[in-house]
Amino acid sequence: MSKKIFLFFMAYVIASILAFFFLLPLWWMISTSLKTNEQIFIFPPSWYPDPVKFSNYSEALNKIDFFRYFRNTLYITVMTLIGVFFSAPLAAYSFSRLNWKGRDFWFFTILSTMMLPPQVTMIPLYMVFSRISWVDSFKPLYIRFYFGPPYFIFLLRQYFMTIPTSFDDAAYIDGCSPYRIYWSILLPLVKPALITVAIFVFLNTWNDFINPLLYLHSPNLYTLAIALQVFKGQYEVDWSYLMAISTLMTIPVLIVFFFLQRYFIRGIVLSGIKG
Amino acid sequence: MSSFRKVQAIAGIVCAFPSILGFFFFVLGPAIASAYFSFTRYTVIEPPEFIGFENYKALISEDLFRVSFYNTIYLTSLGVLSTIVTSLVLALLLNQKLRGISIYRTIFFVPSITPLVANAVIWTLFLNGKYGLINYVLSWFGIKGPAWLADPRWAKPALIIMGLWGIGQSIVIYLAGLQGIPLELYEAAEVDGAGIIAKFKYITWPLLSPTTFFILITSTIAHFQMFVQPYVMTQGGPADATMTYVYLLYNKAFGWFKMGEACAMAWMLFILVIVLTLLQFYFSKKWVHYEIS
Numbered sequence A: 001m002s003k004k005i006f007l008f009f010m011a012y013v014i015a016s017i018l019a020f021f022f023l024l025p026l027w028w029m030i031s032t033s034l035k036t037n038e039q040i041f042i043f044p045p046s047w048y049p050d051p052v053k054f055s056n057y058s059e060a061l062n063k064i065d066f067f068r069y070f071r072n073t074l075y076i077t078v079m080t081l082i083g084v085f086f087s088a089p090l091a092a093y094s095f096s097r098l099n100w101k102g103r104d105f106w107f108f109t110i111l112s113t114m115m116l117p118p119q120v121t122m123i124p125l126y127m128v129f130s131r132i133s134w135v136d137s138f139k140p141l142y143i144r145f146y147f148g149p150p151y152f153i154f155l156l157r158q159y160f161m162t163i164p165t166s167f168d169d170a171a172y173i174d175g176c177s178p179y180r181i182y183w184s185i186l187l188p189l190v191k192p193a194l195i196t197v198a199i200f201v202f203l204n205t206w207n208d209f210i211n212p213l214l215y216l217h218s219p220n221l222y223t224l225a226i227a228l229q230v231f232k233g234q235y236e237v238d239w240s241y242l243m244a245i246s247t248l249m250t251i252p253v254l255i256v257f258f259f260l261q262r263y264f265i266r267g268i269v270l271s272g273i274k275g
Numbered sequence B: 001m002s003s004f005r006k007v008q009a010i011a012g013i014v015c016a017f018p019s020i021l022g023f024f025f026f027v028l029g030p031a032i033a034s035a036y037f038s039f040t041r042y043t044v045i046e047p048p049e050f051i052g053f054e055n056y057k058a059l060i061s062e063d064l065f066r067v068s069f070y071n072t073i074y075l076t077s078l079g080v081l082s083t084i085v086t087s088l089v090l091a092l093l094l095n096q097k098l099r100g101i102s103i104y105r106t107i108f109f110v111p112s113i114t115p116l117v118a119n120a121v122i123w124t125l126f127l128n129g130k131y132g133l134i135n136y137v138l139s140w141f142g143i144k145g146p147a148w149l150a151d152p153r154w155a156k157p158a159l160i161i162m163g164l165w166g167i168g169q170s171i172v173i174y175l176a177g178l179q180g181i182p183l184e185l186y187e188a189a190e191v192d193g194a195g196i197i198a199k200f201k202y203i204t205w206p207l208l209s210p211t212t213f214f215i216l217i218t219s220t221i222a223h224f225q226m227f228v229q230p231y232v233m234t235q236g237g238p239a240d241a242t243m244t245y246v247y248l249l250y251n252k253a254f255g256w257f258k259m260g261e262a263c264a265m266a267w268m269l270f271i272l273v274i275v276l277t278l279l280q281f282y283f284s285k286k287w288v289h290y291e292i293s
Helices: A003-032 A055-063 A068-095 A103-115 A116-130 A137-146 A150-161 A168-173 A178-189 A190-207 A211-214 A224-234 A237-257 A263-273 B002-035 B056-061 B062-095 B102-110 B117-127 B131-138 B155-164 B166-179 B182-193 B198-222 B228-235 B245-255 B259-287
Strands: none
Touching: A003 A237, A003 B062, A003 B102, A003 B117, A055 A237, A055 B056, A068 A103, A068 A137, A068 A150, A068 A178, A068 A190, A068 A211, A068 A224, A068 B002, A103 A150, A103 B002, A103 B259, A116 A137, A116 A211, A116 B002, A116 B245, A116 B259, A137 A211, A137 B002, A150 A263, A168 A178, A178 A190, A178 B002, A190 A224, A190 A237, A190 A263, A190 B245, A211 A224, A224 A237, A224 B117, A224 B228, A237 A263, A237 B117, A237 B182, A263 B102, A263 B166, B056 B062, B056 B259, B062 B102, B062 B166, B062 B198, B062 B245, B102 B166, B117 B155, B155 B228, B166 B198, B182 B198, B198 B259, B228 B245, B245 B259
16 A cells, blocks of 8 residues: 555656646746846846846837737637638538438548648649739638538537437427528537637637748738747847747637636547547 | 438538538649649749659759658657657556646646747747756756757757647547546456556557557647748758758748649658558557457
């Protein structure tokens, strides 16, 4: 028994040491964002800001139009979300509960496109968007999501499969149309999965770098990710400003995470276990 | 009844229609176009000119292409290996019935969702040779840390270490896998006198093999796509040490307007991913066990 207690103790110690290292970069981001420049360029580094220089934030916000980039990123997120909510559950419904010829063929075709590296389609898509003058607008960043993004179709289909078909059958007997069943019965039932999808959309948009880099050229259209990168190029040594902006950019993600943690975990597990 | 079937069949096609359209517009069409471009000399200014396999031949004999390929294989193999080992160890730790486990889980998970560009900014300072925290921590143990991102030999290991910081999702997937293993198996093994190592070897590892396999595939694909870190942190340097495949592809297309070569690179990447995945599936028969009874 004492061996077991010892192992428990060791597990704690190791977990705590590793947790320390996992927290360090985030702590470093926050503490650097509050330091004076003299404090940043010293060795050994100081663990916490002293004095605490909150004005780094207001100074950084004067240099970079943070709220504009925040709005841009949010706008793309919302437009993406509308597209995903329109097309993905509808397709997932069709692929999981409606019988039609060629259904499985199309499901696996669409599913298999997840294997295709995005770089394969990147250049021709860019040409097309450039020809219709969509480059330097938000449209190329979200339009694809109105046409069935495979990953979300897959995720939602997995969820639809867990709902007993007796729900549909009963409604059919009562004379409901398939559309009515989808809208009034099934969609409310998959709400938890929709929240998971919404979280993933939010995270992806907040994280996306290469697409905004390709399509958004005017500074007033930048997303937070692009703005931070440009800012890094301009203020390479102003670490406190860079960290202040990084912190501000990370906070929304943390807020969403802490409020919706269980949907996060479930979504990852859902895509992991059954994939 | 047959009219009911008809209604369902029509509804099925109607509901899937946007997605089928999406397949043609956003996948099949562009993929065919890029396959065609890969056989052309295409600089955007002039129309594409068919040159057969010239792009592919030129790429294979190009030094920068080879370097980027080597770098990507290096980053992928070591990155995937260290991801699997570390996330499994952490998941095993978290799977002990420790108090406050959810706090640890949160701590390990959060870095995997923080924006990659912000991470890149943090780690650029973190890995700084002069006043970075990593070298300071190393100095506690009497180790003089390298210049990391500024040193061609240490830039790739630096990116791999940074990658370890973001393995939270693999940990969560492993944890779910661990919780799916019936406890009776361990109890039975203990009755038979099995120790920790035997239990891991004969129960945990085999029963987790589908999870490991999933992480292996997804993590390999993700590593092949590495772009943000070199773009933001090193611009592919020093001395092309972090020139990744996708970063080179991006430069070819949008920096140097060699669209044909870039498309050829994209198709080679696709073929490589397919071959690797098929190989992993083939070998998985030897070590992945799907039956749980």
